Amino acid sequence: MTMEPYLALLLLGVLPSEMWRWIGILVGRGLDEESEIILWVRAVATALVAAVVARIVLIPPGALAAVPLWVRLVALAGGVGAFYGIRRSAFAGVLVGEAILVIGMLAFGG
Amino acid sequence: MAGFLLGVRTASTSVFAFVIAVTYIGFGALCHDYGFPVGWAMLSTAIQWAGPAQVILVTALGSGTAAIETAVAVGLSSVRLLPLVVALLPVVKSERTKPWQLIVPVHFMAVSVWIESMRLAPSIPREQRIGFCNGLGTTLVSIGVICTGIGYYMQGILPLVFGAAAMFITPISFLTSAVRGARLLMEKAALIFGLTLGPLLALNKIEFDLLWTGVIGGTIAYGIHRVQRMRSAGS
Numbered sequence: 001m002t003m004e005p006y007l008a009l010l011l012l013g014v015l016p017s018e019m020w021r022w023i024g025i026l027v028g029r030g031l032d033e034e035s036e037i038i039l040w041v042r043a044v045a046t047a048l049v050a051a052v053v054a055r056i057v058l059i060p061p062g063a064l065a066a067v068p069l070w071v072r073l074v075a076l077a078g079g080v081g082a083f084y085g086i087r088r089s090a091f092a093g094v095l096v097g098e099a100i101l102v103i104g105m106l107a108f109g110g
Numbered sequence: 111m112a113g114f115l116l117g118v119r120t121a122s123t124s125v126f127a128f129v130i131a132v133t134y135i136g137f138g139a140l141c142h143d144y145g146f147p148v149g150w151a152m153l154s155t156a157i158q159w160a161g162p163a164q165v166i167l168v169t170a171l172g173s174g175t176a177a178i179e180t181a182v183a184v185g186l187s188s189v190r191l192l193p194l195v196v197a198l199l200p201v202v203k204s205e206r207t208k209p210w211q212l213i214v215p216v217h218f219m220a221v222s223v224w225i226e227s228m229r230l231a232p233s234i235p236r237e238q239r240i241g242f243c244n245g246l247g248t249t250l251v252s253i254g255v256i257c258t259g260i261g262y263y264m265q266g267i268l269p270l271v272f273g274a275a276a277m278f279i280t281p282i283s284f285l286t287s288a289v290r291g292a293r294l295l296m297e298k299a300a301l302i303f304g305l306t307l308g309p310l311l312a313l314n315k316i317e318f319d320l321l322w323t324g325v326i327g328g329t330i331a332y333g334i335h336r337v338q339r340m341r342s343a344g345s
Binding site for chain 1: 125128129140146147150153154157158159160162163164165167169170171177180181182184185188189190191192193194195196197198199200201203209212213216217219221224225270271273274275276277278279280281282283284285286287288289290292296297299300301302303304305307308309312313319320321323324325326327328329331332335
């Protein structure tokens with residue numbers, strides 16, 4: 001791979017990402033907010049986001065792989081638990097989840 | 111303009127301002143690790159604006175992966191942007207919206223901006239919604255670009271545990287804010303199916319696991335919604 005890095009960013013990074021956003025405009029332009037198809041797409045998008053979450057936790061990239069799987073799972077569950085426990089605050093969920101992850105990593109490997 | 115300013119204000123107090131700062135400090139440090147220039151790293155955040163795809167691009171280019179293989183991996187990871195955009199458009203556009211007015215707000219669409227737009231846009235006047243998304247997106251992208259630069263120069267002093275924490279903040283913030291934004295039973299069901307079906311397909315090394323999880327899990331969740339609606343109409 002000797003492609004010029006800025007050209008590589010445009011051709012291999014931006015184009016394959018941005019094209020989905022443009023296709024989205026073409027597909028979604030004529031659709032009505034209350035239509036059945038939009039409701040279905042919303043369900044698909046939501047399931048996809050959850051799948052991304054599961055994938056990063058189970059098959060983590062880079063430095064996260066050094067943290068044992070059970071610590072990652074406990075941190076995820078603890079974060080969601082904290083969200084429900086602390087006034088449905090996403091911020092609380094993120095902070096508690098991260099705290100469990102960091103403490104777990106320092107204590108059990110990494 | 112009122113919508114834009116509201117977007118800026120919303121972004122600065124959103125959990126995602128913090129999440130994006132941490133994520134992109136991590137990304138900046140990663141770019142330094144792989145020997146990319148700082149300008150390249152910041153440009154990637156500004157014009158690619160898709161966290162997982164950016165990490166894939168840097169690690170693939172840095173390890174000498176073939177060009178086609180790199181583009182396909184980036185493209186597959188960004189398919190998720192398509193349903194986000196399709197679901198967003200009817201919420202933000204009005205009859206007078208021209209297609210070119212959608213290019214900018216749509217560029218900002220990533221899971222973080224989508225979750226906040228879908229949660230908050232319905233509560234503001236329709237003609238302000240595109241401005242709202244632009245304000246939200248401009249603010250979060252700016253935070254991302256600046257933090258990419260900061261992380262790049264902090265690479266030497268960041269503890270190892272920061273790298274792991276920066277990677278973990280994506281799933282934990284997506285999940286808690288998606289749970290917060292899920293109002294319909296259908297959305298809650300879609301989250302549960304995504305979380306259970308996703309690992310099942312990924313660990314069995316099914317190709318395009320994310321895509322299949324989205325389509326299958328989303329369709330079942332939508333089916334549950336139909337059944338629920340029929341029941342309530344019948345009773």
